[in-house]
Amino acid sequence: MPATKGGAAVLGYRDHYVVDGGKARIILSALVTPASIMDNTPMLDLTDWVCERWKIKPQIAVGDSKYGTVKNMTGLEQAGIKAYVPIPDLRKRNAFYPAEDFHYDPEHNQYICPQSHPLPLLSRRKSEEMYVYRADKKLCNACPVKSECTKSKSGRHIFRSFHQEYVETVKAYHPTPEYQKAMSKRAFWGEPLFGEAKDFHRLRRFRLLFSSSSLHSLSSFD
Ligand code: SF4
Structure with a gap:
């Protein structure tokens, strides 16, 4: 090869x-x-x-x-x-807020962004074993820190593994x-x-x- x-x-x-x-x-x-x-x-x-x-x-x-x-x-x-x-530290891959800056709220199954807005569950990608969460596009497009968060016109997305609990276990080590x-x-x-x-x-x-x-x-x- x-x-x-x-x-x-x-x-x-x-x-x-x-x-x-x-x-x-x-x-x-x-x-x-x-x-x-x-x-x-x-x-x-x-x-x-x-x-x-x-x-x-x-x-x-x-x-x-x-x-x-x-x-x-x-x-x-x-x-x-x-x-x-x-x-791997994904913070170095782009200039936007990393997923670690978004707080997961298990009770409501949503993320909370640095501006305290919710990102509810949008979809499941079975082939990638990922959940997709997305913020309201109107909030994002009017957000004062949007340029630091996303280029998307449809709102910031966050991806969460189906197996996130194991990732958190490993982080705790x-x-x-x-x-x-x-x-x-x-x-x-x-x-x-x-x-x-x-x-x-x-x-x-x-x-x-x-x-x-x-x-x-x-x-x-x-
Ligand atoms: S762009 Fe959207 S997700 Fe990002 S901080 Fe602003 S409101 Fe929150």
Whole structure:
């Protein structure tokens, strides 16, 4: 699959590791995928595989912000594993008020905007597993801070995951000492494994071997 290298398309692969939390840094599973498979995609399958293969039940799973998808948070939490992952900060993506500036009112199933106006539920998007809330367009179009909130002429929209309760659970871990310690351990013990694999064990390239019916073996060569 193409990956960018100086703007040109090249063939590339990603290696994915599951590493235990001890000082020995035992690699419990390794997977090589085409570069088009994002880091976060195999997380739940790898977790299932590791639990089944090694007959273990982890209490927490730790990853960087690339792993902080709603799907991963939901899957881990539903499996009884605490998802210690950062949540991408969407504030940097545009100049408008982020969703975090809108207060959710569970009693009335609506959001309250920074100008204290309600955004009632507008629709459900099943394919995206999102609820859509929208403010009254007349209020928004007359709002003194509209330029900081939305360009829409039909009123500001807010999206809420069907699984928002798991996102809130994960957010609540972030200030805890346990979470901070786990993230620190990951950075100092787990993350260097990728560089060590390249520099000490010559795992810079993978050759995938095909049988007549399937992709069945992978090895490293340099
Ligand atoms: S633009 Fe609409 S949603 Fe945004 S602060 Fe103003 S009234 Fe509230």
